Amino acid sequence: MLRLVLYAISGFLVLAVVGYFTIAAPIADARFNKKPDAPSAPVSDRAQAVHDTTMVADLHNDLLLWPRDPLTRYDRGHTDVPRLRDGNVGLQVFAAVTQVPQGRSYAGTDASSLDQIPFLAAAQRWPPRTWTSRLDRALYQARKLHRALERDEQLTLIRTQADLNQTLDRRSETPEVLGTLLAVEGLHALEGDATNVDTLVEAGYCMMSLTHLFDNALGGSSTGLKTGGLTDFGEDVLGRLKNQNVILDLAHASEALIDDVLVRTEEPVVVSHTGVRGTCDSPRNLSDRHIKAIAKQGGLIGIGIWERAVCGDSPAATARAMRHVADLVGVEHVALGTDFDGTVSVPFDAAGLPYLTEALLDAGFSPNEIQKIMSGNVVRVLRETLPSEQ
Structure with a gap:
């Protein structure tokens, strides 16, 4: 009898392990990146016509973290390459997420809280070294994109100004061409070693944010506990980033950290995905003072x-925030950073981007201004900040 009980228990454990490694990650993906319902009304003919002639550049997307082949169309989550193409996306920044503490909150996130990424990595059967190394998690996500690039000749990786120009030239002839850029969300991925900036650049990363959800060794996060400025280590890393022509991303940075970085830089920086306090008062969002700076x-x-970024669940809420920035500092400084697949609630998936174009038209933006917001401004800044050659 005991032997039968042990067999039953062992069989249950085997099933539990098999289940964890086959369905846990997709279940988490579907739960945290819920695909929104299709809007009830179609896009107007005018908005669709404007959108069809407007390439989209999105500054932030977390697809690489999740159990999806980028090249396959899914009925869960917010993006995949087919849906990006449906939405007329021509430039997509894919960000590597390497640590997410349990209980994260805009009111303050403790970096020492249980990290959820090792469980997601294990459930997807990532290499065991990624279960303990944040650097290896970033490198693995880069390899995931590189493998997709090898299987789709219309997918390109942009690391230099020449790569950007070649991608745009190709896309003018072949609309299916989609340029990708790699970004790191929070340089706790360096694991305390500034020379790992070089390792990340070698892997293809060209945009990096200093912090993510919590304060780290470089400085304070907008949703950290101390929200301080740049540390000595952060200053060392900042110098190395500048030497490597890495684009600086101030998303998730504390107010003090933004101030410290801006006083030490002259080149354009980006805030890849954010809201603004002028339309949605939140510690995660930018003040008018920082928008101007x-x-x-x-x-x-x-x-x-x-x-939670725009205080609304419609494209009109995003258009309202864009209008605030445009009225404050000019349309030339407005861009799109969706945060697709970032465990957030969104009004449409990548295929639904024409709805944002319609909201921008309704907000009084001209087609030429929409072209700048959707991609023209991003192309300009990339041409100013990417290295001329690798």
């Missing part, structure tokens, strides 16, 4: 589409 250096404010 970033614009003064020629930088970009990537406005998100998720509910």
Whole structure:
């Protein structure tokens, strides 16, 4: 009898393990990146016509973290390459997420809280070294994109100005061409070693934010506990980033950290995905003072589409935030940073981007201004900040 009980228990454990490694990650993906319902009304003919002639550049997307082949169309989550193409996306920044503490909150996130990424990595059967190394998690996500590039000749990786120009030239002839850029969301991925900036650049990363959801060794996060400025280590890393022509991303940075970085830089910086306090008062969002300071250096404010960033669950809420930035500092400093697949609530998936174009028209933006917001401003800043050659 005991032997039968042990067999039963072992069989249950085997089934539990098999189940964890086959369905846990897709279940988490579907739960945290819920695909929104299709809008009830179609896009107007005018908006669709404007959108069809407007390439989209999105400054932030977390697809690489999740159990989806980028090249396959899915009925869960917010993006995949087929849906990006449906939405007329021509430039997509894919960000590597390497640590997410349990209980994260805009009111303050403790970096020492249980990290959820090792469980997601294990459930997807990532290499065991990624279960303990944040650097290896970033490198693995880069390899995931590189494998997709090898299987789709219309997918390109942009690391230099020449790569950007070649991608845009190809896309003018072949609309299916989609340029991708790699970004790191928070340089806790360096694991305390500034020379790992070089390792990340070698892997293809060309945009990096200093912090993510919590304060780290470089400085304070907008949703950290201390929200301080740049540390000595952060200053060392900042110098290495500048030497490597890495684009600086101030998304998730504390107010003090933004101030410290701007006083030490002259080149344009980006805030890849954010809201603005002028339309949605939140510690996660940018103040008018910082919008003006970033614009003064020629930088970009990537406005998100998720509910907590824009205080609304419609494209009109994003358009309202974009209008605030445009009225404050000029349309030349407005960009799009969706935060697709970032465990956020969004009003449409990548195929639904024409709805944002319609909201921008309704907000009084001209087709020429929409072209700047959707991609023209991003192309300009990339041409100013990417290295001329690798």
